[in-house]
Amino acid sequence: MNTIPYPLKDELAAFFPMLGKLVQTLEAGVKKRLYAFATLEDLDQFQSNVSRTETSSITADRGLVLRILAGHRNFEYATNCFDEAVLLKEAETLRKEALAYLDQQTAPAVYTPLGWSEEPLDAFAEPVRAQILSGGSLPTAQTPVHFGSAYDPSMSESLSKTETTQRSRALKEAIEKAGGDQLASAGTMIRRKVKSRLFVDRTRMMSQSLFSSLYYLYAVTPSGKTVRDIVGGMAGAEAAISIDDAVVAKLVETAVKLENAPHIQPGRYRIISGPDVTGVIAHEAFGHTQEGDTCRLGRSCAPGLRKKGTLVGNEQASIINNAGVFSMGKTPYGVNGTHFFDDEGFIARPQVILDKGVLSSPMNDLISSLVGDINGPAARQSNGKRESWKRPLMPRQTNTYFTAGDKTLDELAELCGDGFIAEHAHGGMEDPKGMGLTAGTEYLEEVKGGKRTGNLFLGPQGGHVELSDPVPRLLQSIIAKSTIEADGTPDQGEPHNKWGGCGKYHKEGVEAGCGGPWILWEGITCG
């Protein structure tokens, strides 16, 4: 594949001067008292849905956020009005508001941003470093730096709405044809998205364009059993190269098996989780629990456990959060939790959030890094994210995954003996204070005598299956992990992360990949 970075539209680049002017207004004469930035986000998304009805849609959105950090409080004004005079007036109002607050504080903290020369370039993934240095030297505060996710321009479907719609229809028809009377309905959804962001503060002027594709195929049986296949990545149509007749046949075969699948008895079982379910466990296990705001607000058990040096998992329990995932095993692209910089302009870098059962400092946004938790302030990470310009920013996960092990999937099955495989995720939730965890799976596949039988099981009442345990118990129960591809080939890139989304408790949806290897667990409560 010959890929190129997705470019920034000229129309968007034209906003840089105005953003610069807004930052100057926000900080005018008070740079030593407060810190400000301006950011503009732009969404350009095409989606084709085909089932018994057909829908083509374009979702477009563009909004701007002005931010002042004054002491330990963020002040923001957000709008999709781009009239410069109106915005300059709003910037003045925001500045006055922040200064009025600062006047009431005793010795408020002041944040000074890092310049390009202070960035740890060697810690960045190659696509990040290369684009920072694309001009041949370190940029200055006035040099626009653009980061574009890679895509293969030779795949015409990537940029053609007509071809995308035709592909969507063809896939739906293929599922219907393969399923015949055994299915009640079938459908597909293909989404192509370009999410761009401009960021300006006193030290830098940068932009990123993230081009992603999502293919969602489903089959529904007469009794409503729905089987899905979700394939996506930070790429164009190359993300769907793996979707072929065999994938469609497997989808239909699974649906037909599930139509009359037996139900498991509620209880504890030995489980092998596939990368999708492994990822949800990583995300829920010490993902949310390690989010900086949850820690500093006293809503997470993690700071207390870290302070005491408590081991919360065995030596196989290592989890990474990393926005800079640009390849996964043999797959030459990342997933939808990937970015070059976060919504506060902080460059992506990996963070080991759990190292062989030992907790690290939290995933911090700017304010959480300054305020800190009971262990004090800690390093800032690239985790400041928001649902959109309309919503508040919080520390959020990017791509969260378990590190790889050394087994093949066949070896894990053999070690498992009798148990089940949980491959396709169905939601999840964590209780950061209480360390409860639940990860759903669509169904379970039986493993008997160390071999996969192909027999599928639904939950006790005929629905999906929830896998749930207290987090420390779960993380102490990892028996073995697979290599990245789980087939004996040497590891390369990061472990596979799956396309995903995440809510903070019950709201604030953001994109978040999650993954890891296949993992054999000693026992998990299933219901």
Added chain:
Amino acid sequence: MDQKSFLSEATAQLTALVESGTLRGWSLNATASRSHQRLFASPEGTALACHQSRRVEGEDCKLSVYSPGEDANHVGTAFIDLMPFRPIAEQLEEALELSRGSQNQAWTLAGPPAIPPAPVETCDPQLRDNPEAVMEDIENQFTQAFARANGCRLNSAELFVNYSISALTSSEGLAYEVEQSDVYLEAAMEKAGNENDKEVHEHDTSVAAADLDIADFVERCALQVAVLGDSEEPETSGSASILIGKDALSQMLEAVVMQLNCSNEYLKLPFLQPGDRFGGGEGDALQLQLDPTIPCMALSAAYAIDGMPARAGALIENNKVVDRIVGNRFGQYLGLEPNGLSGNLVVEAGTLTPDALQGTEYVEVIKFSSLLIDSQKLTWSSEIKLGRHIAADGSVTLIKGGVVSGNLKENFTGCRLSSTLGNVSSPPSSYSPALGYRGPDAMLITRGVSMAGQTKGENA
């Protein structure tokens, strides 16, 4: 170009496209919205300390276009966000091109009703006109209420006050405005003076500020905090009895209502139709209606989503389906008369009282971790975030963890609904659609529930 001029120009161009036969029809929904948002920490555990305050203003415009289909029985459809910074003609051309690629069975768009529906109260003028004063007032009320919540430590809180006004117009002459407001209040608290492994995290929403009973909200949170303590996982059982609250009950009924929408029949998804039975048995009978006219509820509206006048009516009487939602488009597809049924879920009270629970063994699920309900299979499952096991002799054990799952058709068989009523009014979010419910506060389910947790005699 301001939004008014932009919409006027877009409407003129759309009308010309219809007149020339290039378009069959269109509808336009233009919204202006405002939001005030504050996030609070509480370093001392007693007072609100704002760490993020935001003002948000926005306008958006959603366009649906319907173009002549590949034959008389089809229509091309597309939906786009019209952006004011791009030439209108270019965007309409793109929408037209998209619609040609998405062919659907033709239907006739709703026109203006002969008699306009009566207005419905969907907005609190206070939230529209004085949002900052309302925020201050809620903060003060919260602070005062929390001061009375003995034994609680406050961890965090969030407050959002939102307002929007939308104007809907269409090629068929529909033209109406909808004003909406809502308040969102969230708090997280735990036992004061302890190193805790549990917190109470609750939120409340309302359309009108006066409907947000802040003192009651804080008191309910404090009551939950008071029962926190040592807990156990539930015992594994293939047949458990549980007591759930109005939030879970309303979400379960919302899934049932999805099968009472005739669109499911056309889309070949599982559906319920008049004459079908849903639940039943010797317990309290289910009486379910929709009502779009209740003032200041999340699903109150003068018009249904497809432009038909919204109408109240019964869907289930004595566990028997008596009617279903027949929207304009899918009603025409199925040869059914569109009925405009929509609105808040209204359920009659049952006979369950605290006295009636005496001598019954059950688990009260105070909080599900994440209640996932499958509206196709009508099944559900969740970890228990917090619950209480009540033995037949009345002894109580705090429950945390384990998985409870159920099957709604079984759950509504032999169930008992509370004699007291409550409301749920949740505005739409990126996570879930709006939900309005007025009905029993609680439901005792005795069938179709499994519990996975610890096994008797086994040390979990």
